[in-house]
Amino acid sequence: MQPDALDELFPSHLEAIGAATAGALAACGYDALILHSGGLRAVDFDDYPYPFKAHAAFKLWAPLADNPDCFVLVQPGRRPRLLFNRPDDYWHKPSPLPDSWWTGAFDIEPVTDRAAARAAIPNPGRAAFIGDATGFGDWGFAAVNPAPLLTRLDYARARKTAYEIACLRAANRLGARAHTAAAHAFESGESEYGIALAYMASITVREQELPYNPIIALNSGGAVLHYQVLERRPPAEHRSMLIDAGATFACYGSDITRTYSRSDPDFAALVGRMDEVQLALCAGVRAGVDWRDLHLTAHRLIAELLHDSGLITLDAEAAVDTGLSSVFLPHGLGHLLGLQVHDVGGTLASREGGEIARPPGHPNLRLTRVLEEGYVVTMEPGLYFIDSLLAGAKAGSHARHIDWARVAQFAPFGGIRIEDDLAVTASGCENLTREAFRTLS
Ligand code: GLY
Ligand code: MN
Numbered sequence: 001m002q003p004d005a006l007d008e009l010f011p012s013h014l015e016a017i018g019a020a021t022a023g024a025l026a027a028c029g030y031d032a033l034i035l036h037s038g039g040l041r042a043v044d045f046d047d048y049p050y051p052f053k054a055h056a057a058f059k060l061w062a063p064l065a066d067n068p069d070c071f072v073l074v075q076p077g078r079r080p081r082l083l084f085n086r087p088d089d090y091w092h093k094p095s096p097l098p099d100s101w102w103t104g105a106f107d108i109e110p111v112t113d114r115a116a117a118r119a120a121i122p123n124p125g126r127a128a129f130i131g132d133a134t135g136f137g138d139w140g141f142a143a144v145n146p147a148p149l150l151t152r153l154d155y156a157r158a159r160k161t162a163y164e165i166a167c168l169r170a171a172n173r174l175g176a177r178a179h180t181a182a183a184h185a186f187e188s189g190e191s192e193y194g195i196a197l198a199y200m201a202s203i204t205v206r207e208q209e210l211p212y213n214p215i216i217a218l219n220s221g222g223a224v225l226h227y228q229v230l231e232r233r234p235p236a237e238h239r240s241m242l243i244d245a246g247a248t249f250a251c252y253g254s255d256i257t258r259t260y261s262r263s264d265p266d267f268a269a270l271v272g273r274m275d276e277v278q279l280a281l282c283a284g285v286r287a288g289v290d291w292r293d294l295h296l297t298a299h300r301l302i303a304e305l306l307h308d309s310g311l312i313t314l315d316a317e318a319a320v321d322t323g324l325s326s327v328f329l330p331h332g333l334g335h336l337l338g339l340q341v342h343d344v345g346g347t348l349a350s351r352e353g354g355e356i357a358r359p360p361g362h363p364n365l366r367l368t369r370v371l372e373e374g375y376v377v378t379m380e381p382g383l384y385f386i387d388s389l390l391a392g393a394k395a396g397s398h399a400r401h402i403d404w405a406r407v408a409q410f411a412p413f414g415g416i417r418i419e420d421d422l423a424v425t426a427s428g429c430e431n432l433t434r435e436a437f438r439t440l441s
């Protein structure tokens with residue numbers, strides 16, 4: 001992705017988010033919006049800050065990940081202003097004023113501290129503020145994080161602009177490159193930690209620059225959905241790797257999972273079948289599809305796979321209806337993706353609010369909306385051998401429907417998840433992840 005293409009796409013991005021913001025401000029009775037990038041937060045009883053994470057609502061306008069105490073001022077009908085924080089600081093190196101594909105659209109004004117920013121904001125009494133409220137109580141804003149305004153802005157964020165999709169495409173290319181490096185590190189017998197280093201080195205990032213901490217699980221660790229340990233020592237045997245890791249481009253993150261079998265043909269066959277299921281589900285993604293239906297379809301397909309693989313004896317429909325499929329797949333099929341890995345507004349019924357209910361028995365589904373062109377979603381069916389869920393099943397009515405010897409055969413491999421990022425179109429979707437791997441090879 002060349003910056004000049006982003007140059008061309010950014011003005012219409014700004015126009016679209018400007019129109020959505022103007023509509024939301026008018027509906028809620030504010031004249032202006034102040035977006036704060038966020039403040040540094042010190043560790044308790046210490047003078048050292050937590051890693052800085054800029055607010056997504058701010059990054060929607062200005063793709064700045066590393067600059068606390070910056071403000072975007074949005075006043076409909078005017079050019080947006082960026083108050084860019086350049087503290088007079090000899091402990092840290094102040095960032096230079098940004099100069100990139102997006103900066104021409106802003107009036108950029110350096111400020112040295114919050115007091116200078118406060119002085120540069122006209123009529124706070126007519127403006128809504130969005131950000132971390134700490135420290136802004138006496139600035140006189142009309143409202144701080146008002147829920148009706150947040151709901152409208154969150155709802156609109158599901159539909160990405162062409163610029164945002166271009167950023168997510170680029171984030172997938174970086175992710176695919178790093179995943180390929182990680183797969184080589186797995187093949188050469190590295191530890192989880194060694195694989196993580198190979199992942200990050202291949203795209204020259206450190207962990208805090210990734211959209212989320214990489215999940216790199218060897219062997220049975222794959223059964224832990226958000227496995228957070230990076231074992232420093234290689235295991236005695238490399239049976240499998242589940243790697244769920246993304247990369248960031250201009251504040252937009254990819255979210256990609258692959259599962260590898262080192263040498264076991266049965267587990268490799270199971271991974272191959274899951275890949276077919278995942279692709280079949282991707283083929284069902286288009287505008288107008290209710291994500292809840294697709295989630296239930298995924299359960300039926302995985303129940304068929306479990307049945308055909310000799311893991312369960314119930315037929316697929318009964319396995320879904322009785323909750324048996326959820327023993328092996330306890331998470332949702334996917335979620336909105338964008339500036340946040342689990343992007344906002346996944347269950348909102350309308351821009352005014354309200355919640356679209358999850359299907360009964362599926363409490364972890366993060367997306368219940370009907371897909372529209374421009375949504376970007378993850379497609380991440382899984383199949384896991386999770387001790388605690390299997391123990392519960394063994395103690396209950398599911399016990400006689402599970403082939404426990406077959407479960408014991410696969411448990412040392414942990415589980416399988418295959419996750420791609422999809423940009424929804426009117427007639428189907430663009431698979432940003434598969435396309436990124438394809439252009440690599
Ligand atoms: N990486 C977190 C998720 O897939 O939702
Ligand atoms: Mn993931």
Ligand code: MN
Binds near residue numbers: 380
């Ligand atoms: Mn995901």
